[in-house]
Amino acid sequence: MSEEQKAAVYKPVTRAVVDELKRIIDGQYVLVDDEEKLKEYSHDEVAEEMYHGLPEVVVKPNSTEEIAAIMKLANRENIPVTPQGAKSGLSGGGVPVMGGILLSMERMNRILEIDRTNMMAIAEPGIITNDFSAAVEKEGLFFAGYPMSLLTCYLGGNVAENAGGGKAIKYGVTSRYILGLEVVLPSGEVAFYGGKRVKDVTGYNMVQLMVGSEGTLGIFTKIIVKLIPLPKAKTDMMVLFEDLETAIDVVPRIMTEVGITPTGIEFMDRLTLETSCKHLGESLEQYKNAGAFLIIEVDGNDEERVLNECLDIGEFCTENGAIDAFVAHTPSDQEKIWKLRRNAAEAFKAISPRQTLEDIVVPMSEIPKVLPVLEDLSNKYDVFIPCYGHAGDGNLHATVVKNPDHSEDQWLEILPKVLADLYSEIHRLGGTISGEHGIGNKRKQFLPLVLGETEIESMKSIKRALDPNNVLNPGKIFDL
């Protein structure tokens, strides 16, 4: 949206508005004028500048009441408000594309309660996911969310995007663990949905409507998280295959034929492993000439049983085309394996910022059919598309990388075509364009490729019902 279009819809943040913000919030947490500082809040992990947006003012509230007052001000003055977490997002969900007020949740980072008896915790949205996990683990409890960015991302962002990650096959995604939310609605009213209850059918499931709404339907201020007993044993293994097809073929069969549901089954192609190894300064020697890799994690309460399950899976894999399989017996070996996978996105970005990390998802059975699609597209458009991701749940982070021989203009012309082709093919396979990263502003133009007008219109009607002035995080998912 151009500056002119924004101005036609929203009003600017005037000096008077800033003064009022400073009356709502301690003045030192209202940033304005200093463009360098504002710029820090203008993007997430999406590199392309076309998906960035400069806020007019950044505020860092410290309470539900402050956020409620800001939303009331925003409605009265017709100013857009964008809530933002750790800026680790991958679809621009927390980027202030319409300018206005950027609401950083960084100060609301407290754990309010860890309730061992009910196996639940209440936390604020700005806590780093890994800090939250570590705190509950001290109490023998386990938060099963495991986004690859867990060392930096916020719990609130996980909820807003319905983060998935590496343990979803066995434990499901973030939504499964969110039982209650205190939410500042777009109107500035405060609602509390759900509670410390594992069953609740009192009215509509507003909690699950809010989860994954990308900050467009409400701003979370307290999150009730269901925890589970911390599994006592965990083993990871790395399995080497000649090629991706052989690797992918065994994935559903581990569950249906071996009868074991691993905690996670991640895969990487050769290019991804090499890139990640180089980025981390790791040797490639042990990985031989294998072309594809599965990282498989099994957990449970019995160490021997977990190990036996790993061995069963390893045996099945070697009987079905694996070159080698090695089990990581120590926590440091386990961490070494996962580090390769967690750093894949970072590693690719380091060598080429001109790329797009995709988040396609297909039914598990269709994964093998995705690989020829990626190969065809690589050939057709003369780009690289390395691929890694969560094989166990069909969520593949294919990454389209600019060919260094192409000019910037060529890349900008090619990219939307590659994505449109890719998404259409994925839709044809029963898949969709985002499994866990969200639509944000990055994928919004492609939404009609996978959702019909009726589906999109029904979603828009809900947005309009809860945010009639369209002041909360406008320009995301769809344009109203």
Add this chain to the structure above:
Amino acid sequence: MSEEQKAAVYKPVTRAVVDELKRIIDGQYVLVDDEEKLKEYSHDEVAEEMYHGLPEVVVKPNSTEEIAAIMKLANRENIPVTPQGAKSGLSGGGVPVMGGILLSMERMNRILEIDRTNMMAIAEPGIITNDFSAAVEKEGLFFAGYPMSLLTCYLGGNVAENAGGGKAIKYGVTSRYILGLEVVLPSGEVAFYGGKRVKDVTGYNMVQLMVGSEGTLGIFTKIIVKLIPLPKAKTDMMVLFEDLETAIDVVPRIMTEVGITPTGIEFMDRLTLETSCKHLGESLEQYKNAGAFLIIEVDGNDEERVLNECLDIGEFCTENGAIDAFVAHTPSDQEKIWKLRRNAAEAFKAISPRQTLEDIVVPMSEIPKVLPVLEDLSNKYDVFIPCYGHAGDGNLHATVVKNPDHSEDQWLEILPKVLADLYSEIHRLGGTISGEHGIGNKRKQFLPLVLGETEIESMKSIKRALDPNNVLNPGKIFDL
């Protein structure tokens, strides 16, 4: 709502409307005029006549297109439409309280696909839950939903009410297993939300908004169900306690101290067990003079391990006040135990139809505090309140039964007071008025006791957005 009030809002089903319905649907599936037949569709399992409602016409569609056409007709003519399943509901959700068109889903009872590789199935809403479960079990798969009414209820009703049941501690409630829905929206447009994908963040989570919406936001016509591998072993046990307090006290500790998450932990007080035994013609001898009973189910893939877990739990219980614990080794012994629990509601209804089966839910830690509340209310209002339910998830089916010494008028005067007191106390304990049965028309007057105006208004705004003419299942959850 009186007949006059209904008439002011909705138009009657005229002969012309019936003729049009007969053009949409095969005429033999359009019932009209025969009041006896219509009456069969006027209620669910809620006995009180004040919660019944006579439809003007009953239609039994056989396809999505027929339902879509009916909804378009209803909007044009301003006639209410109530979708109805197996009439096994416990909150009046499928009762046509405004008259109009009753849409029985009984003919749409097909399983469209069982997909072993993806461990999913697609079914129509009118299939009996137990038939669905049996069909997927034949393929080595497991549908983890287990409402007590599974022998009669429909899958579509489970989704509409977000049914819980006896296996929720370990497996969660129905919502966890619903990945996709074909829905006829109130407007008559057809939407398909979600798909065969375990991760999907493409727009708002309309699937989970629809689940538990009690037939007020859309009519499900196809349901994509996630299945899991069928557990290979299962053991049930019955544990006898002197009193309810001692029984309830061990429940959370089984998970937090023994470290085992059973599939289910059900409890019954003495009165419930006796009533159920008599209803089924079972001997009471083996139950001694125990005052409270836990049914505990453990499942897994290893028979020996499952048995050992049962023994560990049994040992823990006897160390903590249990009188006796016996394990049901054979499937027929297991069925015998569960039959006692499944038939509890039926047994109470057989001896006294003047009663209300409640569905309160509290955080697990608060269960012991509920029992004195029930006792106080029994004394204060001179009624019986036997109690049974899903102890493992805090969902208690306290049942307020009319004192035979009270007149009908006294009962009608007392009942709303008992419920208002009960619900307020439950709310104070962090609980709510329905864990799995829903609000329907039975509990709608009490909703403001547990949800604030902001919460209810936000839900109403969504209903208005999707059903501007309020023609789909009006009079449920709240009045617009």
